[in-house]
Amino acid sequence: MTAFGQRLSDVFAASGQLCVGIDPHPYLMSEWGIADTPDGLREFGLRVVEAAVGRVGILKPQVAFFERHGSAGFAALETVFAAARSGGLLVIADAKRGDVGSTVEAYGRAWLTPGSPLEADAMTISAFQGVGSIGAPRDLALATGKGLFVLAATSNPESASIQTARGDAGTVTATILSGIRDWNTAEGAPLGSVGAVIGATVDFESFGFDDASLAVIPVLAPGLGHQGASFSDLRRIYGSATPNVVVSASRIILSAGPSGLAAAITAQADEVAKAVQS
Numbered sequence: 022m023t024a025f026g027q028r029l030s031d032v033f034a035a036s037g038q039l040c041v042g043i044d045p046h047p048y049l050m051s052e053w054g055i056a057d058t059p060d061g062l063r064e065f066g067l068r069v070v071e072a073a074v075g076r077v078g079i080l081k082p083q084v085a086f087f088e089r090h091g092s093a094g095f096a097a098l099e100t101v102f103a104a105a106r107s108g109g110l111l112v113i114a115d116a117k118r119g120d121v122g123s124t125v126e127a128y129g130r131a132w133l134t135p136g137s138p139l140e141a142d143a144m145t146i147s148a149f150q151g152v153g154s155i156g157a158p159r160d161l162a163l164a165t166g167k168g169l170f171v172l173a174a175t176s177n178p179e180s181a182s183i184q185t186a187r188g189d190a191g192t193v194t195a196t197i198l199s200g201i202r203d204w205n206t207a208e209g210a211p212l213g214s215v216g217a218v219i220g221a222t223v224d225f226e227s228f229g230f231d232d233a234s235l236a237v238i239p240v241l242a243p244g245l246g247h248q249g250a251s252f253s254d255l256r257r258i259y260g261s262a263t264p265n266v267v268v269s270a271s272r273i274i275l276s277a278g279p280s281g282l283a284a285a286i287t288a289q290a291d292e293v294a295k296a297v298q299s
């Protein structure tokens with residue numbers, strides 16, 4: 022079994038750092054000429070998968086848009102996950118779960134257990150209840166070659182009001198990063214299995230951390246494109262951590278529509294490749 026950090030490094034080397042988000046916003050589905058129904062979600066997701074295979078290595082389906090349609094939406098999501106994984110893409114389930122340890126263990130099992138209907142390669146997760154609360158999904162991830170991305174410094178404008186709050190161990194963000202770093206350091210690989218979500222819109226200093234503190238941490242980077250951050254600024258934003266960054270982009274690509282999708286993915290992947298090297 023290959024650890025998630027290694028799998029991610031391999032994908033970066035083979036296919037670059039762009040991660041295409043599958044966010045079927047109702048307005049986008051309408052622009053694509055697809056009905057906002059479970060069948061429509063399946064079609065939207067599969068079209069993104071088809072355009073992504075061979076052009077990028079990572080997809081991040083946003084679970085919320087599928088969840089709106091209940092069990093039929095989840096069935097569509099299962100099909101999209103299966104198509105993406107069988108196309109060789111690394112799938113990050115953007116599920117943003119979190120709870121007391123005994124319950125979050127079940128969330129981990131839902132999204133990370135090999136053979137589970139919703140099996141992904143990694144999931145987004147919240148450590149608001151303490152980094153120790155996500156110990157069970159972390160153990161499962163380690164045992165199965167899967168990964169976690171823990172919300173640490175999120176891209177939304179409201180995030181600073183809570184995440185920059187300070188306790189004895191520094192800001193909320195710094196406390197989460199320190200817990201993740203300890204885990205990844207103990208794992209002993211150059212890149213650990215537990216990542217952090219660090220929005221590209223975030224001012225690192227006011228959130229109480231720096232790029233050097235991300236050394237063994239895979240970083241999921243939303244906030245580019247529609248949320249205001251520029252792809253050309255990736256190196257300025259993430260500094261020495263740039264090689265660890267999963268560069269997330271959803272609407273900026275999806276707004277190209279079904280016929281322009283493949284070209285938009287190729288263009289975005291090229292822009293990201295240039296930006297991370299410059």
Ligand SMILES: O=C(O)c1cc(=O)[nH]c(=O)n1[C@@H]1O[C@H](COP(=O)(O)O)[C@@H](O)[C@H]1O
Binds near residue numbers: 042
């Ligand atoms: O975990 C995430 O992916 C995430 C964290 C965060 O801090 N900000 C953020 O925008 N996201 C997600 O990243 C995607 C951003 O979409 P675009 O702004 O269209 O690229 C959405 O699916 C968000 O839910």
